[in-house]
Amino acid sequence: xxxxxxxxxxxxxxxxxxxxxxxxxxxxxxxxxxxxxxxxxxxxxxxxxxxxxxxxxxxxxxxxxxxxxxxxxxxxxxxxxxxxxxxxxxxxxxxxxxxxxxxxxxxxxxxxxxxxxxxxxxxxxxxxxxxxxxxxxxxxxxxxxxxxxxxxxxxxxxxxxxxxxxxxxxxxxxxxxxxxxxxxxxxxxxxxxxxxxxxxxxxxxxxxxxxxxxxxxxxxxxxxxxxxxxxxxxxxxxxxxxxxxxxxxxxxxxxxxxxxxxxxxxxxxxxxxxxxxxxxxxxxxxxxxxxxxxxxxxxxxxxxxxxxxxxxxxxxxxxxxxxxxxxxxxxxxxxxxxxxxxxxxxxxxxxxxxxxxxxxxxxxxxxxxxxxxxxxxxxxxxxxxxxxxxxxxxxxxxxxxxxxxxxxxxxxxxxxxxxxxxxxxxxxxxxxxxxxxxxxxxxxxxxxxxxxxxxxxxxxx
Amino acid sequence: xxxxxxxxxxxxxxxxxxxxxxxxxxxxxxxxxxxxxxxxxxxxxxxxxxxxxxxxxxxxxxxxxxxxxxxxxxxxxxxxxxxxxxxxxxxxxxxxxxxxxxxxxxxxxxxxxxxxxxxxxxxxxxxxxxxxxxxxxxxxxxxxxxxxxxxxxxxxxxxxxxxxxxxxxxxxxxxxxxxxxxxxxxxxxxxxxxxxxxxxxxxxxxxxxxxxxxxxxxxxxxxxxxxxxxx
Numbered sequence: 001x002x003x004x005x006x007x008x009x010x011x012x013x014x015x016x017x018x019x020x021x022x023x024x025x026x027x028x029x030x031x032x033x034x035x036x037x038x039x040x041x042x043x044x045x046x047x048x049x050x051x052x053x054x055x056x057x058x059x060x061x062x063x064x065x066x067x068x069x070x071x072x073x074x075x076x077x078x079x080x081x082x083x084x085x086x087x088x089x090x091x092x093x094x095x096x097x098x099x100x101x102x103x104x105x106x107x108x109x110x111x112x113x114x115x116x117x118x119x120x121x122x123x124x125x126x127x128x129x130x131x132x133x134x135x136x137x138x139x140x141x142x143x144x145x146x147x148x149x150x151x152x153x154x155x156x157x158x159x160x161x162x163x164x165x166x167x168x169x170x171x172x173x174x175x176x177x178x179x180x181x182x183x184x185x186x187x188x189x190x191x192x193x194x195x196x197x198x199x200x201x202x203x204x205x206x207x208x209x210x211x212x213x214x215x216x217x218x219x220x221x222x223x224x225x226x227x228x229x230x231x232x233x234x235x236x237x238x239x240x241x242x243x244x245x246x247x248x249x250x251x252x253x254x255x256x257x258x259x260x261x262x263x264x265x266x267x268x269x270x271x272x273x274x275x276x277x278x279x280x281x282x283x284x285x286x287x288x289x290x291x292x293x294x295x296x297x298x299x300x301x302x303x304x305x306x307x308x309x310x311x312x313x314x315x316x317x318x319x320x321x322x323x324x325x326x327x328x329x330x331x332x333x334x335x336x337x338x339x340x341x342x343x344x345x346x347x348x349x350x351x352x353x354x355x356x357x358x359x360x361x362x363x364x365x366x367x368x369x370x371x372x373x374x375x376x377x378x379x380x381x382x383x384x385x386x387x388x389x390x391x392x393x394x395x396x397x398x399x400x401x402x403x404x405x406x407x408x409x410x411x412x413x414x415x416x417x418x419x420x421x422x423x424x425x426x427x428x429x430x431x432x433x434x435x436x437x438x439x440x441x442x443x444x445x446x447x448x449x450x451x452x453x454x455x456x457x458x459x460x461x
Numbered sequence: 462x463x464x465x466x467x468x469x470x471x472x473x474x475x476x477x478x479x480x481x482x483x484x485x486x487x488x489x490x491x492x493x494x495x496x497x498x499x500x501x502x503x504x505x506x507x508x509x510x511x512x513x514x515x516x517x518x519x520x521x522x523x524x525x526x527x528x529x530x531x532x533x534x535x536x537x538x539x540x541x542x543x544x545x546x547x548x549x550x551x552x553x554x555x556x557x558x559x560x561x562x563x564x565x566x567x568x569x570x571x572x573x574x575x576x577x578x579x580x581x582x583x584x585x586x587x588x589x590x591x592x593x594x595x596x597x598x599x600x601x602x603x604x605x606x607x608x609x610x611x612x613x614x615x616x617x618x619x620x621x622x623x624x625x626x627x628x629x630x631x632x633x634x635x636x637x638x639x640x641x642x643x644x645x646x647x648x649x650x651x652x653x654x655x656x657x658x659x660x661x662x663x664x665x666x667x668x669x670x671x672x673x674x675x676x677x678x679x680x681x682x683x684x685x686x687x688x689x690x691x692x
Binding site: 293294 | 662667675
């Protein structure tokens with residue numbers, strides 16, 4: 001029931017809702033403007049989805065091909081069954097290199113495996129360097145949006161935070177706040193021995209990893225420290241280098257409404273000569289953590305086509321009201337509602353598939369056409385089957401639907417029931433619905449009655 | 462690391478097991494594309510050659526897009542003019558410490574400025590010295606007209622840090638190296654096989670605080686392209 005409780009808390013937070021409305025509306029508009037000048041947007045979506053489907057159907061082969069080519073280019077590839085193993089691998093690399101400070105660029109997978117906590121437990125400080133993530137880390141909070149992690153914080157709150165933690169003079173000039181973060185983080189970059197990044201796409205045929213960003217912190221993270229660790233879910237692989245084109249067309253436009261983000265880094269193995277720039281070592285950690293389970297059926301498999309653009313968050317009427325924290329998971333919004341229960345199991349997240357009105361806005365904006373409502377329904381069916389639950393509840397539900405069907409197919413009976421409801425002011429058991437919403441009062445007479453009383457003649461005139 | 466080997470086997474086995482109901486017998490799967498063949502699905506309507514010929518239009522489009530993404534651009538013809546323009550940019554920015562990459566062109570353009578400015582060679586700088594630079598001067602290997610993007614290849618030049626760390630990045634690009642589309646540029650860098658390829662579209666930016674755009678958060682605040690017209 002945490003989702004219910006947290007959603008209610010979020011709904012009561014006027015500042016949060018204002019910020020969410022502003023952000024999600026703006027991103028929605030920017031996205032629409034950005035895709036308007038792409039000649040064949042629908043075609044690009046279909047092509048991207050076809051590439052993802054092809055990859056997922058042969059994921060074993062593409063993973064092996066990617067690993068072999070990345071290693072041929074000088075990278076070390078590690079495989080991690082679950083979060084604990086991935087954390088162990090990364091902490092182990094850090095310890096072997098004697099790293100005390102780790103700089104991190106934005107990586108949802110690292111949030112998923114709770115890497116920062118795992119490193120801290122072993123005495124290694126992980127510093128988030130994406131501005132939004134840095135704010136969140138200083139505040140001791142969690143990201144609330146995939147693309148804009150600190151979407152829920154005002155500049156006033158951030159100014160107070162920076163004044164306290166960085167000793168800067170309080171100012172809510174956004175440029176000065178960003179400059180203070182740049183300065184503080186430059187020091188961390190200067191001393192960092194190890195950089196941890198995520199991966200947006202991994203190319204099987206070349207062993208290349210691609211990282212998109214706007215700030216430049218991922219470039220610093222992947223070029224300054226001697227060791228670079230890139231963490232990626234096994235679903236990030238795509239077959240061909242040329243496939244990058246369609247994904248680079250879709251991702252920035254869907255995420256931030258840009259034709260391209262400021263930077264793309266395409267990294268293939270390590271530097272070729274000692275005099276070259278860049279880290280001496282590249283470690284790529286391939287993370288399963290529940291992903292291979294999703295391959296079983298076509299319905300769940302499509303979850304793995306997600307490229308983490310965040311467009312479905314901005315489009316979702318539920319997310320737009322409650323924001324990311326209420327979902328209680330690293331991945332919020334519609335994609336989080338389908339991803340989290342599949343990654344972590346239904347146990348703690350069985351409420352998430354219900355955090356949707358099934359309106360389909362998420363499916364409409366998804367650049368790889370994931371049918372999120374279909375996955376939600378699939379997971380709801382699983383949740384019901386799992387709960388098995390008290391027989392009486394299910395019996396009542398079945399009885400209610402039987403009665404509803406019986407009434408709906410008999411016009412006379414329907415009319416009689418409605419008349420009773422109207423005269424007796426009895427409403428069907430809508431308590432749960434009307435507790436949080438106002439129900440419009442029923443008209444004194446039904447449309448059918450009005451029709452019989454003469455509406456028919458008026459309409460005929 | 463045998464633990465990782467065991468995990469590798471286990472993950473691949475889990476992937477194969479879970480894909481069993483895919484209706485395709487293992488082994489009979491469509492072949493994974495060979496490395497030489499980019500595959501038909503990804504070929505854009507214009508092949509590289511065709512669009513590359515339309516260089517004149519590409520240059521105009523490129524400069525237009527550069528402006529749209531917040532980068533500055535000066536079109537120069539010949540190296541002498543380029544050196545003059547570079548001197549103007551550096552003095553206009555009040556630059557004192559300038560570092561050039563190991564590209565011969567960047568070094569040639571900077572050499573005459575040595576008596577007025579502190580010029581360093583990028584590859585010899587320590588991390589702290591690099592952080593103290595005002596301007597990084599590099600070349601770019603390619604430009605992309607449709608997005609206003611600069612493309613830097615590590616195999617051609619040591620430009621990764623100089624294009625990133627100083628607050629001002631000046632990139633010299635020949636108009637002959639402007640590709641029409643992202644797809645063209647990808648095909649070109651693929652051949653170069655650099656271990657690090659960097660696409661740069663405008664200055665470093667963030668909207669992480671109340672979605673207000675701030676330029677120059679971790680990377681350069683100013684990107685200036687010297688577009689070298691060659692005849």
